[in-house]
Amino acid sequence: MTASPTFVLVHGAWHGAWCWRRVLPLLRQAGAEAHAVTLTGVGERAHLLTPAVDLHTHIQDVIGLIDAEELSDVVLVGHSYAGMVITGVADRLQQQRPGALARLVYLDASVPDPGTAWSTPHSPDTRQARSAAAAASGGLSFPPPDASVFGLDGADRDWVNRRQTPQPFALYHQPLQFDAARVAGLPRTFIDCTAPALPTIAPARLKVRQEPGWQVLEMQTGHDPMVSAPLELAHLLMQVAAA
Template sequence: MATYVLVHGAWHDGQVWNRVAPLLTARGHRVFAPSLTGHGDRAHLLGPEVGLTTHVDDVVGLILDEDLRDVVLVGHSYAGMVISTVANRVPERLAGLVYVDAMVPMHGENAIDVMPVTKMMIDGAAAGDEPWRIPPPKLPAPLGLFGVTDPDDVAWLETTLGDESVLCFEQPAEMDDPAQESIPRTYILCVGNEPEGFTRRPVPASRPDGEPVRIHELSSGHDCMITQPAELARLLLGSA
């Protein structure tokens, strides 16, 4: 039995894993899919002081409070920043890191460094009444909402999305503990539905200690846990 902690990306909440979590539990594994501060049942806590450090504290707190060990820590999108820093905090608790179409930082980088287009969203928010608050981005058809195009799925997803704090994208990842360098890493890349002009930073071919990593491509929009849950679950099971 493995223990999975599934961490959602920016603007989403823990419900985004609703189709994947049952597939993992059906195989006998424990699954936690928390909503980070400012999202889901914690949406009322959103404020300008909520940042990457807040979300790292959320996940580390869950792991310690539940006394979880040998955790497969999964991060989607922005949560690649989160799980990277969680690994720095509690490397002894983790059996593996899985980056699902996620930001992959180096030590000291923030989300703007990893994905410069983030700066455009921050600049856009600066012109509003609440410059610390970034609403979910909307892309034109046929890209859908985070790559989700089914009308029913889009309607449901819209009910779960919330704003993100600028500080989440400004605070740097911390990856300076040598112990995190040996944690196995898997990268799952969603391909075939990238926005025009989108450039993905190549994922590392090896982890920091030089050992190889696993890289998979999944034909899906960005929110593959909604559009390709069975295939994503299969890849997650293979990473345990």
């Protein structure tokens, strides 16, 4: 990895590129090139939400940014749900454009197995609640939780609550097919946010500690470290990129 890394930051569910607002300038001040994508149907692209928006739409959103900006040696960072997205991106780009990616960073994120969905490791109660919430919208989307579940309070909680938008539902139970060996050919880092630890990430935390080839780092903050600990996160990302 060069001394001037290139980052592409992919937000998790209910969020948008807005959530990286405190991190992007820190990475750029440190000499990095940094981009944040908003996935179709959320954030400032919420008006594009349709029943057709699914996991493949979001994978193409990220590949589209990488292609349009003509990026290579990208450190691809996926937060929470976006662990699904960056896995799909890596599978395609490793096959089609070797050299486009330098490393994958799963930021307190889902870490899928081939053929599993974002919902697969969730508890039956979580799956049922999200499916019921989506049914109220005709199967289009499900609403965000209060940002306090991400370990946020005060002004940070209010800031996130104002900006969250419903998450497309078509992708929730959608399995992701990919070549595990192809994805594992890239260096992979998992950043575990432990204070407080979000329960739905527990299976991923266990998985990356059991499988070979993972770099596992910890942050003593909640599930939205780009909001609660932006300076620490930017520093950690720069360290990871330099490894």
